[in-house]
Amino acid sequence: MNRRNFFSGAATAVAAASVSRVALAALPEPATQSSADTAPPLHPPTGRPYNPVVTLNGWTAPWRMNAGVKEFHLVAEPVVREVAPGFMVNMWGYNGQSPGPTIEVVEGDRVRIFVTNRLPEHTTIHWHGQRLPNGMDGVGGLTQPAIQPGKTFVYEFVARRPGTFMYHPHADEMVQMAMGMMGLWITHPNVGKGATHPHIAKVQRDYAFLLNAFDVEPGSMTPKVNTMLDHNIWCWNSRVFPAISPLVARQGERVRIRVGNLTMTNHPIHLHGHEFEVTGTDGGPVPKSARWPEVTTDVAVGQMRQIELIADEPGDWALHCHKSHHTMGAMGHSVPTMIGVDHRGLVGKIQKIVPDYMVMGERGMADMGAMEMPLPDNTFPMMTGTGPFGPLEMGGMFTTLKVRADQPAGSYADPGDFKQPSGNQAYEWQGAAANTPRPVRTDTPGTAPGAASARKPATGTHQH
């Protein structure tokens, strides 16, 4: 973890808070982040107290207090994001990264955000989900003129209700979001010491991430911006498995996970081994009487879901999008399905012409999880990641919730692989092999391929 950059950013904010009135009249120094690692939570050095979130593979923007107003400075600019180690993508983002820094404020805070445009085209920022004056809503052409390259605009409003929000451009929106322009905004509830909000529980861990997607041709470095659905890089905070940080918790802790969707399709987010409740949406906290237990919650396009669970089952629990294509790495959708196709004798003939030719997928695609296939430069495998028992055969929108009895409170250090207690793990049967006859394939002459066929059950032989 690159703490140096994170803390130097925070130090800038603290220093700025104590400088002269002349300096406060100038633009706040924009903090920038060069690392794609998860930064430790930023405990507020100034302003109202709150329990900070942890942005997966992200960071929280430092601020300065100026006569009671929280001032942030976002810089829209081209960035190079490390999506996975060795896989760099040209994106547009904020303050050195995509997504931009998370903005954390407290209900009732007056917030002033300076937005400087260093992109080659105009932009705006829309504060998705917020109650604010119409002229601060950031819709280019409708509520403000677009911010031209080189210009800085100022947004100012009171964070009126607590919740999980996002920010993104509302100018050339399709292109700018396809390039990675987005960020999280968390408004913490304003509760006094020891008090709690009626619908917002105190949690020991508070994680946040955005769902985003890119279409990057293997071997290239810049997303194709016109793709609507056929993306091949399915990310959480512009990162893919196994480069997404694990979520960690001490056994028994209450964990909140905030998820926002800025892709062009829905994502059913699924957690293993625990039930959770949706405790908040973009519309605010969900009253307790309106919650029910779930293990999967669908996050639609432009939605945010805030889920909470008690992490009481120790282990390494998968947390992933349940669309299985979204837990795959960069793939060629045109690869034909080869399951059941008999290649014997064919490979040798093809290899006389194409020496590197390999057969893929005749027993499924699991071989790819272990295969060292030659890849073009600057991409990542379709199936990757290795656990203590072998390849995970995953990619994209997948990580783990690591629950440990001995995880120190407040520590986000990766505890490593879970040690499975003996007697509590699936094991190989050592008795006699199952004697199950294989089904006999019958090709009925005269039946056209694909023709519907019905077989009447033979009376008297049907057994249950």
Ligand SMILES: [Cu+2]
């Ligand atoms: Cu998905």
